[in-house]
Amino acid sequence: MNTGKVTLLSAGPGDLDLLTIRAAKALAAADVVLLDDLANPGIVSLAPRARVIRVGKRGGCKSTPQAFIQRLMQRYASKGLHVVRVKGGDALLFGRAGEELAALRRAAIPVEIVNGISSGFAAAASLGVSLTHREHCQGVTFITAHLQDHGEPDWAALAATGTTLAIYMGMSRIESICAGLMTTLPASTAAAVVQWAGTADERRLVTTLGRLADEANAAGLGSPAVILVGNAIGEAEAFTVRGFGRAASEGLAHAA
Amino acid sequence: MNTGKVTLLSAGPGDLDLLTIRAAKALAAADVVLLDDLANPGIVSLAPRARVIRVGKRGGCKSTPQAFIQRLMQRYASKGLHVVRVKGGDALLFGRAGEELAALRRAAIPVEIVNGISSGFAAAASLGVSLTHREHCQGVTFITAHLQDHGEPDWAALAATGTTLAIYMGMSRIESICAGLMTTLPASTAAAVVQWAGTADERRLVTTLGRLADEANAAGLGSPAVILVGNAIGEAEAFTVRGFGRAASEGLAHAA
Numbered sequence: 001m002n003t004g005k006v007t008l009l010s011a012g013p014g015d016l017d018l019l020t021i022r023a024a025k026a027l028a029a030a031d032v033v034l035l036d037d038l039a040n041p042g043i044v045s046l047a048p049r050a051r052v053i054r055v056g057k058r059g060g061c062k063s064t065p066q067a068f069i070q071r072l073m074q075r076y077a078s079k080g081l082h083v084v085r086v087k088g089g090d091a092l093l094f095g096r097a098g099e100e101l102a103a104l105r106r107a108a109i110p111v112e113i114v115n116g117i118s119s120g121f122a123a124a125a126s127l128g129v130s131l132t133h134r135e136h137c138q139g140v141t142f143i144t145a146h147l148q149d150h151g152e153p154d155w156a157a158l159a160a161t162g163t164t165l166a167i168y169m170g171m172s173r174i175e176s177i178c179a180g181l182m183t184t185l186p187a188s189t190a191a192a193v194v195q196w197a198g199t200a201d202e203r204r205l206v207t208t209l210g211r212l213a214d215e216a217n218a219a220g221l222g223s224p225a226v227i228l229v230g231n232a233i234g235e236a237e238a239f240t241v242r243g244f245g246r247a248a249s250e251g252l253a254h255a256a
Numbered sequence: 257m258n259t260g261k262v263t264l265l266s267a268g269p270g271d272l273d274l275l276t277i278r279a280a281k282a283l284a285a286a287d288v289v290l291l292d293d294l295a296n297p298g299i300v301s302l303a304p305r306a307r308v309i310r311v312g313k314r315g316g317c318k319s320t321p322q323a324f325i326q327r328l329m330q331r332y333a334s335k336g337l338h339v340v341r342v343k344g345g346d347a348l349l350f351g352r353a354g355e356e357l358a359a360l361r362r363a364a365i366p367v368e369i370v371n372g373i374s375s376g377f378a379a380a381a382s383l384g385v386s387l388t389h390r391e392h393c394q395g396v397t398f399i400t401a402h403l404q405d406h407g408e409p410d411w412a413a414l415a416a417t418g419t420t421l422a423i424y425m426g427m428s429r430i431e432s433i434c435a436g437l438m439t440t441l442p443a444s445t446a447a448a449v450v451q452w453a454g455t456a457d458e459r460r461l462v463t464t465l466g467r468l469a470d471e472a473n474a475a476g477l478g479s480p481a482v483i484l485v486g487n488a489i490g491e492a493e494a495f496t497v498r499g500f501g502r503a504a505s506e507g508l509a510h511a512a
Contacts (some may be wrong), residue, residue: 012276018371021271021280075444090373092380093396097493098389113381115274115373115454119345124348125369132400133354137408141419143395144388153394162411163397198371235354 004077006104008091010116011039023114031081034072038088050203066096070103077109080224089118094144097141120166122198123226126237131164136232139163145170145177155180164230171223175213181229185209190234195225206236260333262360266284266347266372269454279370287337289330294344294480322352326359333365345374349425350400364509374424378454379482383492387420392488395419401426401433411436420486427479431469437485441465446490451481462492
């Protein structure tokens with residue numbers, strides 16, 4: 001009997017302490033690990049039994065084609081092995097899980113999904129802010145600036161919701177994002193960039209929407225990063241002024 | 257020297273395996289645990305040294321006032337104790353973390369935030385869907401139907417974003433939510449309710465926006481639940497038809 005299966009495993013933002021206990025158990029039991037290059041490579045220490053295959057796909061870089069990754073998962077699971085497909089952040093937020101799930105269903109391969117911490121949540125934790133402070137907003141929207149058809153989201157419609165915006169994969173077009181949002185939002189709206197959120201290399205910038213693009217470029221902030229926009233994020237300034245460790249109020253801070 | 261501090265700890269959707277490793281470590285070191293009643297009470301087994309105080313606040317029920325919870329945190333932290341404030345889901349998504357952080361800052365009490373899995377992510381994992389399948393949408397919006405001023409969000413503006421909607425605290429007004437969304441979205445839009453997502457008591461309904469309110473009421477689904485709306489959620493039907501365990505295609509399924 002073929003007992004092969006695939007676990008789509010969320011590696012969280014980077015720090016291995018931010019894996020769930022369920023993720024650690026799945027890794028310990030893995031026969032094969034397919035490792036995304038946004039995941040912390042140290043995660044393989046939790047999978048001592050596994051053959052590890054790196055299948056990174058970074059925007060604009062040399063990468064492993066999605067179809068090949070899907071064939072690898074199917075090939076090993078069809079041999080009766082437990083394949084753990086490691087994805088950065090939460091597997092169900094961006095990151096092509098929809099296509100991988102569809103392919104595995106077509107191949108009748110059982111799938112388990114293990115959730116994790118997406119970088120937008122880790123960024124908010126580092127800034128010391130709620131994503132949805134009820135004095136400022138009624139929700140939060142996670143959006144990718146990198147669309148399938150290479151267009152851009154409707155920034156005015158997103159701004160009109162009044163939700164905090166957590167924008168992924170937006171650093172290469174941060175000027176046009178900010179310009180698009182400022183057709184609806186005032187330039188004084190609080191905004192932040194957190195690069196490598198939840199890792200030892202984290203860098204943070206807290207400012208206003210009107211100054212965000214210039215300041216992020218001046219500081220050399222780039223991918224991978226989350227752009228946060230909305231007055232709930234403005235609570236970060238009070239947070240850092242009070243001396244809670246790393247001072248975003250100094251403009252740009254590097255994690256200790 | 258006063259070494260007291262507060263950890264705002266995200267308990268995730270319920271299953272203790274969905275806690276992060278960092279959360280488990282914080283609980284093990286806790287002197288005092290303040291326990292939200294949406295968190296799994298079994299979590300106290302991870303905090304053997306701690307005095308446990310239940311501070312539940314459920315909509316419409318007898319509850320502990322927010323100001324009292326904030327005073328408790330400050331009182332114990334001021335005595336030099338490590339206070340762990342346990343919140344269901346992720347502490348930074350709804351749940352009043354913004355106010356608690358502000359109060360702790362005013363009192364100059366150090367705070368650490370530990371992220372967790374919000375129930376919307378757990379619901380998507382149970383349904384076997386990406387929240388942001390790129391063939392259907394460019395993001396996901398988490399929104400609470402329970403606003404500070406007791407009004408309702410602008411459902412038409414939210415629907416106009418084209419994002420998947422994950423609606424929290426909406427079961428008591430599911431008819432008006434669906435009606436509001438249908439001013440913009442077709443009745444055929446995929447929709448789901450997941451009650452007690454990520455717990456042993458989980459119940460799921462997958463249908464269309466036009467039928468959601470009637471079917472949820474007929475099935476007796478109530479709080480706590482997440483309402484998911486958007487065609488990315490429609491991928492759940494293929495998922496369940498293929499026999500991946502618990503069949504949402506049968507209309508309503510109870511977790512094994």
